Amino acid sequence: MSDNPFGRVITAMVTPMHDDGSIDFDGLQRLAVHLADHGHDGLLVNGTTGESATTTDEEDYDAVAAVVEAVGDRVAVMAGCGTNDTEHSIRAATEMVKRGADTLLVVTPYYNKPTQHGIVEHFRMIADAAGRPVMAYDIPGRTGTALATDTIRRLAEIPELRAVKDAKGDLFEASRLMAETDLLWFSGDDVLNLAFLALGATGVVSVVGHVAGDDYRAMIDAVDAGDLPRAREIHTRLIPAVDAIMHTSQGAIQIKAALKMQGLIDSDRLRMPLLQGPPEHLDRLREGLAASGFA
Numbered sequence: 001m002s003d004n005p006f007g008r009v010i011t012a013m014v015t016p017m018h019d020d021g022s023i024d025f026d027g028l029q030r031l032a033v034h035l036a037d038h039g040h041d042g043l044l045v046n047g048t049t050g051e052s053a054t055t056t057d058e059e060d061y062d063a064v065a066a067v068v069e070a071v072g073d074r075v076a077v078m079a080g081c082g083t084n085d086t087e088h089s090i091r092a093a094t095e096m097v098k099r100g101a102d103t104l105l106v107v108t109p110y111y112n113k114p115t116q117h118g119i120v121e122h123f124r125m126i127a128d129a130a131g132r133p134v135m136a137y138d139i140p141g142r143t144g145t146a147l148a149t150d151t152i153r154r155l156a157e158i159p160e161l162r163a164v165k166d167a168k169g170d171l172f173e174a175s176r177l178m179a180e181t182d183l184l185w186f187s188g189d190d191v192l193n194l195a196f197l198a199l200g201a202t203g204v205v206s207v208v209g210h211v212a213g214d215d216y217r218a219m220i221d222a223v224d225a226g227d228l229p230r231a232r233e234i235h236t237r238l239i240p241a242v243d244a245i246m247h248t249s250q251g252a253i254q255i256k257a258a259l260k261m262q263g264l265i266d267s268d269r270l271r272m273p274l275l276q277g278p279p280e281h282l283d284r285l286r287e288g289l290a291a292s293g294f295a
Helices: 025-037 057-071 086-098 116-130 149-155 171-180 190-198 209-224 228-246 251-261 279-291
Strands: 009-012 042-045 076-080 103-107 134-138 161-166 184-187 203-206
Touching: 009 209, 025 042, 025 057, 025 209, 042 057, 057 076, 057 086, 076 086, 086 103, 086 116, 103 116, 116 134, 116 149, 116 161, 134 149, 149 161, 149 171, 171 184, 171 190, 184 190, 190 203, 190 209, 190 228, 203 209, 209 228, 209 251, 228 251, 228 279, 251 279
Parallel strands: 009 042, 009 203, 042 076, 076 103, 103 134, 134 161, 161 184, 184 203
Antiparallel strands: none
């Protein structure tokens, strides 16, 4: 793990907003410091949970700079720069590196349905231009296109492409590729964090980590120590919170509500088409957090 530039406990940060929908950069910095204080050695800015689909390029660049300023070299800062436009992604990656990003997250290009060869070249061009370690984000439920096994083998040949964030959930193929390549593997689905870690994954890129960073650090430490009963104990205790955050409506909606409940952000405002949840969703969230010990 010494050659891991990303960290092991990484949260895909929300982008706190004021009630008028503008970004609360002070709140973003406070949240970054809180996460750095609670188990994290990596933070992801401008990921899906950060509502990158509805933030502007300038907002994204400013968010990277704000988080870097807040945490300094305490944690690695990863910036989401992937779009379905290769040239746009290159411009974003280059600017985010200028603003201090240590590493980059690049999602599989979506909507325009490129070939697998086109996907490889998309990643290669961004990695070459940015000159920073890149994590490929495989989430076919959002992009409509999965990274094929042979494609990931080809991505592993790109020097700067160092890792995969796996939200595809094929544990057998993940274990095969971990064995065959030098890629660092990260669980991209909190439901499967323990399963991925038990198979040899490097770490997690989490949503629930906003409230459970110390727990995921303890889970990784337990797996490293060969203490699977302890890791299972943590996993089991977190089930109600993971279920309430990830399965009630949508992750960004629920985790913003949880952070507001805990006083870690001032508002749970989101940008359309994401809407704050109804009272029954908030009730389920409170129950889940309480059952996992986060009341």
